[in-house]
Amino acid sequence: MSAPTTHRSAEEIGRTLAGPRPLPPLGATREVPLPEVVTETLPSGLRVLAVHRPGVPMVEMRLRVPFAAPGSVADPAFTARAELLSSAMLTGTATHDRVGIDDELAGVGAELGVAVDPERLLVHGSGLAEGLPTVLDVLADVLTGATYPEPELLRERERLVERISVARAQPRTVAREALQRKRFGDHPIALEMPSGEAVAAVDPGEVRALHAEGVMPRGSTLVLVGELDPAEAIAAVGKVLGGWTGAAQARELGPPPVTAAGPLELVHRPGSVQSQLRLTAPALRRDEEGYAAYQLANLVFGGYFSSRWMENVREDKGYTYGAHSGTEFVPGGAVLGVETDVASDVTAAALLETRYELGRMVAVPPTADEIEAARRYAVGSLLISLDSQGGLASTLAALDAAGLSIDWLRERPVRLEAVTPEQVAEAALEYFAPERFTGVVVGDAEVIGPRLRALGGVE
Template sequence: MTSATHRSADEIGRTERGPRPLPPLGEQRAAADLSHVDTTLANGLRVLAVRKATVPMVEARLWIPFAGEDALHPATAEVLAETILTGTARRNRIEIDTELALIGGDIGAGVDPERLVFTGSALADKLPTFLDVLGDVLTGATYADEEIAREKERLVERIAVSRTQPRTIAREALQKHRYGDHPATREVPKAEDVAVVTPEQVRALHRASVLPRGSVLVLVGDLDADGVIDELEKVLGGWASDRSAVRLPPLPDLTGPSVRLVPRAGAVQSQIRLSAQAVPRTDPGYAALQLANLAYGGYFSSRLVENIRENKGYTYSAHSGFEFTDGTAVVNVDADTATDATAPALLETRYELGRLGQVPPSGDELESVRQYAIGSLLTSTSSQSGLAGQVLALASTGLGLEWLNEHPARVAEVTADEVAEAALKYFAPKRFTGVVVGDAAVLERKLLALGDVVVGEPA
C-alpha cells in the first residue's frame, strides 16, 4: 500500500546517500539561431521574417499599438476586434473563413488597452493567399451593421459573466490601485458601453487606429525570409498612413508598501495580488532579476510555493512573474486562498520577499533556477508558434532575434552576487504594493494588524 506521507520538494530531491546531484550545465546554444530578415516596409511596418522549417507551416503575429483616451475606447476597440474578420469589400465572413480553411489557415484578433493583435497560421506554400486575406482585412473591413449587432449581444453577455469572476475583480482592483485612471486600467469594457457602440464608431476607430507605422509583423516558418518581404510590399502597399499607431502614455512607477483590502462581502476565498517596479528585458540587470524571481515564486520548486502551498497548504497555486507593458516592467505575486488563511498567507508571502534579500539563492538553488530559465526559453522557442510569440514580445519593445540568441549565455554568466543584489534591490517587501480582495468583515482586523494595509475600494 502506498504511503500517504507528504514529502517536501527537498525530500523528493534527496536519496539515502544525500541530495540528488544536479547535472552540470552544458554548452549554451542559441535559443533561435535562425536565418531571418528584420526590416521596415515603406508604410512604416516593421517585419521580422524567420525561417524555421520544422513543419510546412507559417505562423503570423501582427501587433498594432492601440491605445485610446476616450472613455468609450475600450468598448469600441473590443467590438472592433470581434468584428474585423466578419467581412470586407471583397469577401464576406463565409468567404474569409472558407478561403482560410482551403489553405489550412486561420486568423484571430484580440485587443487590450495596449494593443490590437492578430494571430494566424497557414500552409507555407499558401502564404501569399494568407497575406492577401490579412491585407484585405486591414484595408477593407466593412463592419456590417448586422455583424456589429450580433457580436455586441454576445460581448455584453460575456462581459457580464466575466465581471462576476473573482480573478477579474481582483485584476481590476489591482490595476486601479496601481495606476488610478490611466488608460492601461481599462482591460474589461463596461457592458453598458458596449451596448451603445455604433457601426460608424467602429469604422472610425479602424480608420484612425489600425495603422502600420509603429506596428510589428512577425512571420515564422518554412519561408523564404527575403522573398516574403517583396510579397508584403505588394500585398500591404495599400495599408498606409502618415500617422503612427497610438501607444499608451507612460505608466507611473509603482511605490510601496501599502496594500489595499478591497471588500467582497461573503467571499469564501481571497485574492492576493502584489506588485513592484522591475526592469525590462533591455536592462543589463534583467538576467539576474529573472533568476531571483524564479527562486522566489517563478516556478513550482520556488520558495513561495514550497512555503504557502506545500508546507502550509494556504493555497493551491502561488506564482510570481513579470508583466511587460510598452517598455516598462513590474513583478507580480499572485495567490488565491481560503478566507481564514488570507492573513497568514500574506504574512508568509512578505516573509519570503524579505528572506530572498537576506538569504539569497546560491549553490544548488541558484543552479536549479539557472537551468530552468535556460531550458524553458529553449523549449518555448522550439516550435514555430512559440518562437513567433517570443519574437513578437521582444519586437514590440524594440528588440530583435539577437536577444533570444544571446540571452542563454547571459543567464549562464550571472553570478551569485548579482542575484543577491537583484533580490535585495527588487524584492524588498517595502517596494510592493497591491490588493487583497476578500470578505472585509472577517479579514480587516487581522490584515490591519500586519501593518501597511488600508481598507476600501480604490479611488
C-alpha cells in the first residue's frame, strides 16, 4: 500500500524551512501575438483591413471617415451640423425607418453607433459573425441612402441641445474646452462640442448636404476583426459597398499649431468647490525616435496608479482621488496632458506639488526599479488592450490613421525592453521640464486666485 498523502495549503506550498519561496523573475515579452492583417483598397478608394480573430463568434467593425471642417479656423456652424449628422445618421433611409434599421441589426445580434470629433466620423459596431452580410447591407444603406427624416432630425436636434446644456454645466467640460483653446487657439481641433444655440439653428437640409459632400469613401478606412475569412470579408465589402462612391477625397484635418509654453490661465467658475488643474506640453508621436523612452518616463511621472505624482498628491497628501498624465495624438504631432481635480482650498498646494514632481523628473531621474515597473505595466496593459476583438479593431483603426501597421504593435515589447535608464533620463529632461508647460486652472477665482497669484505663473 502506498503511504497516505497529506493535504498542503497554498501558503504551505509557497514556503520552505528557510522562508517563502522566491518568485522567479518575469521573462521579457519579445513579441505581441497578433494575427495577420489582410489589406485592400477598393476602386472607390475605401481601404479595408480584415483580421481573422477567433475565440467568440463575433465581428467588430470600425469605419473611419476623415471629416474635418473646411479651412484652418474653427467653424461653429460646421461643428453643429456634424454633431447633428452623427446623432441622426441612423434614423432612416430610403428603404428603412429607424425601427426598421434597429430590427435588421437586432435580428443578427448586432448594433451600430456613430460618433464625430474634429478629425473624423466613426461608425462602430459589432454583431454575430454569421450576421456580417446583414450589417454590411445596413451600413451600405445608411452611407448611400440616409434621408435624415425631418421629424426624426428635429427630435434629435432637441435632444442634442439638451445633452449639450447638461454637458456644459460639468466642470470637466469647462476645463477641457479651456485647455483646447489654450493649446490650439482657433484651430478646428479646439472646437470639440458645438453650442446649443448653434445646433438649434441647423436646418435639416444642411445636414443632408453635409452628408452628400463629406461622407466619402476615398481616404476612409473600414476595419473588420473577428470570426471571419479575411479574403471573403473584403470581397463582401467590395460587393455590398460598391455603390458608395464619390470623386472627392474625405477631408483630413490639418496639423494644429505646436502648443507654446507659458503661464497657466485661471478660468473663473463662480461657486465651484473644486478646481480642475490641466497642464500640457508638446510630446512625441508614436513613430518618432525615443517614443518608448518617453512613454516609460510618462508612466513613472503620472501615467499609472503607482506613479510618482499619484503617490504624492493622492497617497501622501490626500489632495485628490486621482491624478493622471497621458499623451493625445493630433495630426502631425502629440501633446502631453497632466490633469487632476482637487478641492478649492488645496488648489495652490496641488499645483505646487505638481510642479515639484515635474522638476523632480529632471533633477532626480527615474531609477532602474521605477523604470522596470513601468516597463512591465506598459507591456501588460498593451496585451490586455489587444486581448478582445473590439480592442484590436479600435487600435488598428487608430494606427492606420497614423500611417502605422500592426507590425508597430508586434515590435512594441522589443522596443520597450531595449530602453535604458539613461534614455529615460534624457526623455524626462527633455519633455517634463516645468518651463515647457502651459495650461488652465478652472475654479472659483475669488477663492483660489490669491494663493495662485502668489505662487506665480498663473494669469
